[in-house]
Amino acid sequence: MHGKESERNVQEIQDNPNSNRLKVVRGDILNFELLKNVIKDQDYVFHFAALPSHRLALKKPRDYALIDLIGTINMNGDLKWDSEKLHISE
DSSP states (O other): OOOHHHHHHHHHHHTSTTGGGOOOOOOOTTOHHHHHHHHTTOSOEEEOOOOOOHHHHHHOHHHHHIIIIIHHHIIIIITOOOTTTEEEOO
């Protein structure tokens, strides 16, 4: 579940002159093994997986909760990621 807005956000980041220092990974925030491999040995992680649309939350509340809550728990809780190095989009 991702929409045009999230793709625009990623494109804006990649258009930044300093983007050569960033690695954009598209994947499932609920895929624990992927997350474990992706964040290994990284200095910082920016988590843009949240679903911003409340309209979607009303249509698919379970999907919304899984992605927004469990995905963030995967990043910050279960992986014991240093919360000072994890940046979550709002």
